[in-house]
Each structure stands twice: as structure tokens, then as C-alpha cells.
Amino acid sequence: MPTAVVPPRSSNRSWWRQNQQWLTPWLFLAPGIAMFVLYVISPIFQSFWLSFYDWDGLGEATWVGTGNYIELFDDGAFYTSLWNNVLWLVLYMLAVPAGLGIAIFLNQTVRGIRLYKSLFFFPFVISQVVVGLMFSWFYAPNFGLFYKLIEWMTGTGVAILADPDLVTYGIIAAGLWPQIAYCMILYLTGLNNVSPDQIEAARLDGARGFRMLWYIILPQLRPATFIAVVVTVIGALRSFDLVSIMTDGGPFGSSRVLSFYMYEQALSEYGYRMGYGAAIAVILFMIMMVFISGFIWKMVRDEKEGY
Amino acid sequence: MQFRYLAPLMALATTTVVATSALAQQRTLVINTDTSDPAPKAAFEQLIADFEAANPDIKVEWNLFDHEGYKTAIRNFLSADAPDLANWYAGNRMAPFVNAGQFEDISDVWAENNLGETLASAEASMTIDGKQWGIPYTYYQWGIYYNKDVYEQVGVEVPGNWDEFVANCARFEEAGIDCLTTGTKALWPGAGIFDYINLRTNGYEFHMDLANGKIEWTDPRVREAFAQWARIVEPGYITDNHAAIDWQDAAALLVQGKAANYVMGNFAVATFKDGGMTDDTLGFMPFPEITPGVPRAEDAPTDTIHIPAGAKNKEDAKKFLAFLAQPDTQTRINEILGQLPVNNQSSVGDDPFLQQGFAMLSDAYALAQFFDRDAPAEMAKLGMEGFQEFMVRPENLDQILDRLEKARLRIYQ
Numbered sequence: 001m002p003t004a005v006v007p008p009r010s011s012n013r014s015w016w017r018q019n020q021q022w023l024t025p026w027l028f029l030a031p032g033i034a035m036f037v038l039y040v041i042s043p044i045f046q047s048f049w050l051s052f053y054d055w056d057g058l059g060e061a062t063w064v065g066t067g068n069y070i071e072l073f074d075d076g077a078f079y080t081s082l083w084n085n086v087l088w089l090v091l092y093m094l095a096v097p098a099g100l101g102i103a104i105f106l107n108q109t110v111r112g113i114r115l116y117k118s119l120f121f122f123p124f125v126i127s128q129v130v131v132g133l134m135f136s137w138f139y140a141p142n143f144g145l146f147y148k149l150i151e152w153m154t155g156t157g158v159a160i161l162a163d164p165d166l167v168t169y170g171i172i173a174a175g176l177w178p179q180i181a182y183c184m185i186l187y188l189t190g191l192n193n194v195s196p197d198q199i200e201a202a203r204l205d206g207a208r209g210f211r212m213l214w215y216i217i218l219p220q221l222r223p224a225t226f227i228a229v230v231v232t233v234i235g236a237l238r239s240f241d242l243v244s245i246m247t248d249g250g251p252f253g254s255s256r257v258l259s260f261y262m263y264e265q266a267l268s269e270y271g272y273r274m275g276y277g278a279a280i281a282v283i284l285f286m287i288m289m290v291f292i293s294g295f296i297w298k299m300v301r302d303e304k305e306g307y
Numbered sequence: 308m309q310f311r312y313l314a315p316l317m318a319l320a321t322t323t324v325v326a327t328s329a330l331a332q333q334r335t336l337v338i339n340t341d342t343s344d345p346a347p348k349a350a351f352e353q354l355i356a357d358f359e360a361a362n363p364d365i366k367v368e369w370n371l372f373d374h375e376g377y378k379t380a381i382r383n384f385l386s387a388d389a390p391d392l393a394n395w396y397a398g399n400r401m402a403p404f405v406n407a408g409q410f411e412d413i414s415d416v417w418a419e420n421n422l423g424e425t426l427a428s429a430e431a432s433m434t435i436d437g438k439q440w441g442i443p444y445t446y447y448q449w450g451i452y453y454n455k456d457v458y459e460q461v462g463v464e465v466p467g468n469w470d471e472f473v474a475n476c477a478r479f480e481e482a483g484i485d486c487l488t489t490g491t492k493a494l495w496p497g498a499g500i501f502d503y504i505n506l507r508t509n510g511y512e513f514h515m516d517l518a519n520g521k522i523e524w525t526d527p528r529v530r531e532a533f534a535q536w537a538r539i540v541e542p543g544y545i546t547d548n549h550a551a552i553d554w555q556d557a558a559a560l561l562v563q564g565k566a567a568n569y570v571m572g573n574f575a576v577a578t579f580k581d582g583g584m585t586d587d588t589l590g591f592m593p594f595p596e597i598t599p600g601v602p603r604a605e606d607a608p609t610d611t612i613h614i615p616a617g618a619k620n621k622e623d624a625k626k627f628l629a630f631l632a633q634p635d636t637q638t639r640i641n642e643i644l645g646q647l648p649v650n651n652q653s654s655v656g657d658d659p660f661l662q663q664g665f666a667m668l669s670d671a672y673a674l675a676q677f678f679d680r681d682a683p684a685e686m687a688k689l690g691m692e693g694f695q696e697f698m699v700r701p702e703n704l705d706q707i708l709d710r711l712e713k714a715r716l717r718i719y720q
Contacts, residue, residue, distance in 0.1 A: 057382060058407040071717070076710065141548035162551035164699070250492060251550035252696035269378050270679070270688030272403075 044285065051278035061275070068279035077253050078280070081261040084168050085237065085287070088257060091172045092179060092236035096228050099183025104213075106184070107191045117188065124181035132245030135174035136161065161247050164254035171242050171255055179235055183228045190224030226298070233291050237284070258284045333366040336623045337390040340369070341377030350643040357639065358630050365623050385409045389617030391624040397432040397443055397609040398676035399518070399683055404613070405435045411614040414438045416625050422632050425650045428668070429609050432676055441613040442628045443649040445641050447573040448664035449499055449606035449677070453590045457484055457567045465590070469507065469535065469597040476544040479567050486544035488566035490557035491698065494691040498678035499570045500536070501694045502606050507597035508532040511604035511673040518681035520719030524711040533697065533704055535597055540701045550699055558582065570594065572608070573646065576660050591660050593667050602672035608680060609649065689714045
């Protein structure tokens with residue numbers, strides 16, 4: 001009989017009914033949260049914990065307290081890496097205006113424009129490793145195109161990657177190539193959504209050129225600019241592949257960035273100082289947190305204001 | 308790396324399945340090596356085939372790793388899933404594993420087979436705490452390889468000592484040729500130059516004490532070695548931009564006659580010959596004397612095989628090591644490797660560079676392993692960076708030595 005089954009089911013249901021409003025989102029989130037805690041949150045705390053130990057990854061770990069940090073703040077290589085990270089952050093930002101410029105240039109209806117757009121986007125599609133190799137050949141002493149060019153212009157070639165003062169700029173230039181393409185794509189999609197009515201109206205009001213860009217177009221591109229800045233900042237802070245491929249941190253450590261120095265100390269052939277590597281990771285995490293919290297704060301604020 | 312590592316593993320997996328079903332009686336011996344380059348791979352194929360022929364009841368399972376990937380992999384498999392044998396390197400390079408109790412003491416194999424006598428030249432570098440931890444099976448000499456044509460073109464003689472070498476450099480410079488070439492992008496080639504300059508200036512004992520942290524880097528004798536080095540650095544006799552080139556690119560400069568000398572290991576001979584040099588154009592000389600009367604010691608990095616502490620079949624692993632130490636085994640595999648056998652009763656192939664190397668190492672006063680194997684890993688890395696910096700910016704010497712001294716105080720405490 002159906003009626004006989006109803007009472008227990010209904011009591012079950014009523015509990016579910018009472019709670020499903022707040023429970024359902026958590027149930028849907030649960031797998032994601034579990035993964036996030038396991039693979040993101042807990043390693044962060046493990047790194048913090050590990051940074052107070054001296055451990056080679058094999059034997060016993062010994063507690064050294066803040067020893068790793070004290071050593072770190074007295075380590076010339078750390079400051080070199082930190083300074084290089086600052087250079088990366090500042091110069092990588094050039095990708096945003098450069099991407100915008102190319103996007104505006106490409107945002108027109110010409111025959112075959114799709115082909116040009118994809119060609120400009122190409123550097124972002126190929127792997128960073130390939131970009132690194134291409135640029136190392138470009139800069140290579142004796143036979144590189146760039147070396148030859150400088151030699152032809154000035155008489156003596158400059159081997160960018162062998163010069164401790166220039167090497168970081170050389171690597172950043174290589175990194176900018178794909179990053180500009182990335183920002184360009186973000187702006188191109190943004191430009192598709194710029195409202196033609198407003199442009200029309202602005203034109204009637206006599207806006208042209210830079211004033212049109214600054215007062216009419218850019219405000220409408222705010223979401224695209226925000227994303228472009230975020231990915232560029234994160235890209236600059238986690239720059240690792242290019243440094244590793246192009247110079248391996250050299251010459252004598254002058255192109256190292258924090259993420260590379262951390263890898264070198266903790267995991268490379270001559271490293272295996274897990275605690276010291278973790279201490280560098282913690283510092284890098286703190287720097288990233290400054291930016292990430294800034295971004296999150298801005299996003300929350302925008303959401304409240306209803307953008 | 309994954310592919311190189313997977314393919315042999317998969318091949319191995321299929322053969323093991325076939326083999327175990329057919330010959331259930333056999334015992335298996337698992338060996339992990341990073342000998343993935345053509346010659347070392349062929350040598351190990353031969354070695355394993357010979358061992359299996361001599362011991363029909365043992366089946367060898369061989370896992371071949373990519374050279375770079377192995378350096379990380381060994382740390383994992385030693386503790387997680389230990390094979391019965393694994394290859395590695397002598398000197399301080401094996402110290403972390405020995406100290407962590409991950410290599411087996413095999414002093415008994417040495418004692419039973421009288422290896423203290425036949426492998427005498429490598430005994431010191433295999434010994435930690437008075438015990439032996441592995442079997443050395445091959446090494447090769449370091450020294451100066453030079454382009455005979457360039458010497459002839461400039462009209463200088465092979466130098467008999469450092470002063471003559473430096474004087475030659477001035478002549479090469481006039482002719483627009485790099486006197487000494489090197490490619491320090493990977494850092495280690497620069498350490499070869501330092502090793503020799505320090506060995507020739509201050510001698511073997513001093514060099515080893517320095518590598519073992521017993522001597523200050525700011526010691527006047529260390530400064531003296533760098534002063535000798537500066538004689539070729541400051542006038543610019545070393546290839547420009549060496550910090551951005553690989554050792555193979557520098558080898559090309561020697562082949563093309565753009566450079567005269569190259570401090571290198573014997574493995575580079577194959578590269579020189581691929582580039583078109585022959586026994587008539589390529590020459591080899593021991594690094595010239597600097598301080599008169601200092602006994603001549605050489606760099607001769609040694610490759611070794613060890614038994615992990617977690618091995619399952621230690622009995623047969625020891626059998627394998629005893630087999631590996633035999634003179635005829637070492638003769639055969641080194642013929643394929645194109646290197647020198649460690650066993651002093653082995654014979655050497657008739658390649659002139661091997662013959663020269665064998666003669667040079669046989670009457671050497673002592674053998675060093677190479678800076679990155681003699682010094683602990685961290686010190687090696689910092690040292691090699693310092694050597695590179697010195698060759699680019701010799702004026703930074705004081706800062707470099709202060710930095711190394713600071714590192715020494717921390718690393719060896």
C-alpha cells in the first residue's frame with residue numbers, strides 16, 4: 001500500500017526540506033572544497049611548517065626555528081631574486097598597453113582580418129619552452145640574429161644572456177611576446193562588446209582620437225583591463241619556465257627570480273634544502289597575497305556596486 | 308624524460324611477463340641505471356648479458372632512466388621501492404645516501420675479492436667511515452685538449468709549464484684565437500679549470516681539504532690559485548660570453564680553430580671527432596705545472612654501482628658487484644664505453660687518448676673526483692657560480708671569496 005510507506009518518507013523529506021536550501025550548495029561544493037583543501041590549502045600550511053626545519057628530504061628533519069629566515073635575509077642571492085621579481089612585475093605590465101594597442105589596431109573589418117588576429121595570437125599558443133629556446137637562439141653569442149644585428153650596427157656583439165646586467169631584461173622581453181598576445185585577445189573580446197550607440201553619441205558630441213579612447217572606450221573595457229592586469233601580475237610572479245630554459249638562473253645567479261631560487265634550493269641537483277626552499281616559498285606567497293587580496297577586495301567591491 | 312623512461316619500462320614489463328611464466332625457477336635481480344646515452348647503454352646491455360650467461364639461474368631486470376631525471380628519481384626509489392642495484396657516483400656525491408643509511412655497506416665484497424689492491428686507485432673515494440659503499444667500474448681523465456693545427460699556425464710549442472702556457476696565450480690572442488675556451492652555461496666546465504689550477508698551485512691535500520671545508524676560502528693560498536687563474540682571465544684569453552654557451556658550443560670553437568685549448572673530460576673526444584677532428588689534429592696534454600714540485604694529481608670522475616639498503620635480493624646483488632669488479636669485465640665494458648677501467652689488471656683499448664689517459668692516471672700522485680663530487684652539493688653549486696663569476700668579473704674576487712667563506716661556515720658546521 002502506498003499510504004503505509006508515506007509516514008517515514010515524509011519525515012525524511014521534511015528534514016531534507018527544512019535544510020536543503022542551505023545544504024544543497026555545500027553538497028555541490030563539497031568535492032571542490034575537498035580537493036582545494038587537500039591540494040592547495042594544506043600544502044600552504046605544510047610549507048609554513050617546513051620552513052622552520054632543516055631537512056634534506058631524506059634524513060631526519062631538525063627544528064631550526066626562524067633560522068632559515070634569518071639566513072634568507074642575509075643572502076645576497078635572495079635579494080637578487082627579489083629585485084628581479086620587481087623588474088618582472090614592472091616591465092611585464094607593458095604587456096597591457098601593448099596588447100590594447102594591437103587589439104585596437106586589429107579591431108577593424110578588413111579582408112582576412114581573422115588570419116592576422118590568429119597570427120598575432122600565435123605566440124601565446126606555443127609553449128613557453130619553445131619561446132625560451134627561440135629567444136636563446138635569437139640572443140646566442142656568435143650566431144644569434146640579435147647578436148649579429150648589434151654587431152652589424154655597433155661593431156661588437158652583445159651576448160644578452162651572458163651579461164649579468166642585461167640578462168633579466170632579455171628574458172622579460174621573451175616573456176612579453178606571448179603575454180602581449182594574451183592581453184590582446186582579452187581586449188579584442190572586450191572591444192566586441194563596446195556599445196556602438198555610445199560611440200555614435202560621442203562622435204556627435206565631437207570626441208575623437210585619444211579623448212574618444214580615454215573617456216568612451218576604456219571605461220567600457222574595464223572588465224578586460226582588470227583581467228589583463230591580474231593575469232599579467234600572476235604571470236610575472238610565477239615566471240619560471242623562461243628563466244629555467246634560457247639561463248638556468250645564470251650567469252652566476254643574476255637572472256634568478258624567487259620561484260626559480262626556491263626550486264633551485266629545494267629540488268634541483270645541488271639543492272635539497274627543503275626548509276630553506278619552503279622559506280622562500282613563504283616569502284613569495286606573502287608577496288602574491290598582497291596582490292591577490294587586492295584583486296579579491298576589488299572584485300567584492302565591484303560586485304556590491306553592481307558592475 | 309617520461310618517454311625515455313617509459314619505453315624501456317614497458318619493454319621490460321612485457322619481457323618479464325614472458326620470462327617469469329617460462330622460467331619460474333629463476334631469481335630476479337633488479338638494477339636501475341641512468342646509462343641512457345648510446346655507449347653506456349650498449350655497455351650495460353653487454354654487462355647484463357655476460358652476467359646472465361655466467362649465472363643462468365639469475366634473471367636481471369634492468370630499468371633504464373633518463374640521465375637528468377635519474378637524479379631526482381633515485382631519491383624516490385631508494386626509499387619507496389628500492390631496486391637491488393643502482394648506479395651513482397663516488398666521493399661526496401654518495402655521502403648523503405650513505406649517511407641516510409640508504410646504501411648497503413659492501414666492505415665484505417671488497418675484502419673477499421681483494422679489491423683493495425685491484426681497485427686501489429678508487430678505494431679512497433669509495434670509503435666513508437672506513438667502509439666501502441659501492442664498486443667503481445669506470446672513470447675517465449680530465450686534461451687539456453688542444454687543436455694541433457692552431458698550434459702550428461701560430462707557431463707555438465705545447466707548453467711545459469704554466470708560464471709557457473700563459474706566454475702562448477698572448478700569441479694566440481695576437482692571432483685572434485681564444486687561448487682557452489669553455490662553456491659555463493651549465494657551470495661545471497668552469498669547475499674543471501679551478502680544480503686543476505688549485506691542484507697544480509696548492510696540491511692534492513690542500514684541494515681536498517678545501518673541498519671538505521677544512522680551509523677558509525679567504526686563505527692566502529686560495530687567493531694565490533685565483534691569482535694564477537687571473538693571469539689568463541684578466542687579459543681576456545678565455546672565450547668571451549662563455550657564460551651563455553654550452554660545453555658543446557665551446558667544443559665547436561676548438562674544432563673550427565677559433566680556440567686553441569679546452570680543459571675537458573675525455574668524453575668530449577667523441578664530440579671533437581664528430582666535428583671532424585682526427586687523431587692528427589686533436590691533441591691531449593696533462594694540465595701544466597704551476598708550482599714546481601707539487602706532486603701531479605688529476606681529476607678522474609668515477610662511476611659506481613651500489614646496493615640500496617632496501618634491496619630484496621642482496622645475495623645476488625653482491626654476486627653482480629663481484630662480477631663487475633673483475634678485470635676482464637671492466638676491460639669489456641670500458642671498451643664499449645670508451646673510458647678507462649678502474650681495475651689495474653684490466654687492459655685499455657688502443658685509442659690514443661685512452662692510452663695517454665691511462666698512463667697519466669696510473670702514475671698520478673692522487674685522483675680527485677671533480678669539484679661537484681668532492682665538495683658537498685651546496686658548496687659545489689655556490690663554488691661553481693663563483694668560478695663563473697670570477698671568469699666574467701675578475702674584479703669581484705673579494706666578494707666571491709667572502710660569499711664562499713660564509714657558505715663554508717654554514718654548510719660544514
